[in-house]
Amino acid sequence: MRVSELVRRTGTPLATVKFYLREGLLPAGRATAATQADYTEEHVRRIAVIRALSDVAGLPLAKIKAILAVIDSPGDDLFAALGAAVGALPPYPSPEDPDLPRARAAVDRLGLQWDPDYAATAQLERALAAAEAAGLPISDERLAVYGRVLGELAEYDIAGLPPAGGQAVEYAVLGTALYEPVLLALRRLAHHHLLVERTGAAASD
């Protein structure tokens, strides 16, 4: 398809498509003339992935590049791919966090593998430290509930992982980044639902 069709199909302005091409986020189309190129369904989907990571997951351009690089060269190591992808997700580590005492205590308490080099370990430290500093520390009881519930959810995710290979990497990487906003929206909706029930507030319908 022509670039104009790509613009129409994805609802993405031409200037944005050109920007993605220039930044190497979107592979060039097959040249059909000096000033024309042919684009495929893969280009349509790649633009959707970029916009999902940017507009919905809220990732900065450099982090989107890192995630796309993992998908494009998945290698055989699902483990390393997941690590690289999670490292591209917020919260981004602070140079002020050399130690991980809160994460260490939480991981031990939940019986999870301790891997200080896996990005989510520092992310947990930052998240726990921030809640604590704001005056709402996570209690041991809350940690136990959250750990159990999220563990159950992760088991479902991993059980549905395709067999090892490029597809598994893409599913693990995009599933982590793109399903998170779904999970957060569902929690926010469940809070609202329970408050409606509790307060007897009228629901609009």
Added chain:
Amino acid sequence: MRVSELVRRTGTPLATVKFYLREGLLPAGRATAATQADYTEEHVRRIAVIRALSDVAGLPLAKIKAILAVIDSPGDDLFAALGAAVGALPPYPSPEDPDLPRARAAVDRLGLQWDPDYAATAQLERALAAAEAAGLPISDERLAVYGRVLGELAEYDIAGLPPAGGQAVEYAVLGTALYEPVLLALRRLAHHHLLVERTGAAASD
């Protein structure tokens, strides 16, 4: 305390503290001389909240202002306060989303209250549409699992809500924004843990 002590206690540069004061995120200290002011523990905590919302939750300044305004003038309506706070969280609605067909189907399927004006409804629509466009649509089975698990988690959250009043609002607002990064980090760690188990990869310790 003096501003130098506030800088030391919060680990926040003086220029940043002055910026927060100028932007009205941080209330002015009590003037003790023409060029000196006295700050309290409330200032220390407010800076921690701002930094948690900014550095960890990743919110832009305008959204942090909106959340602090809810906390500072909570009113009696916990419901309205939660709505305003959730509206300040990403993903931010797109003017291209006038309809909410995916959110409507998901909310009906999960038996939740339908409230198109609650921000999380449009956030769910965006998140579902993005996953779909990227080629990883949320299946009905996955939605049922996620909905059940997140519902369980929300029940725990709401059960621990302080009685109505300013404290309940602050807990609901900050708990929503600050516990989300904890939840996401725990899911990422659980994925890693399960992959270690599955692949028999050596864990560092």
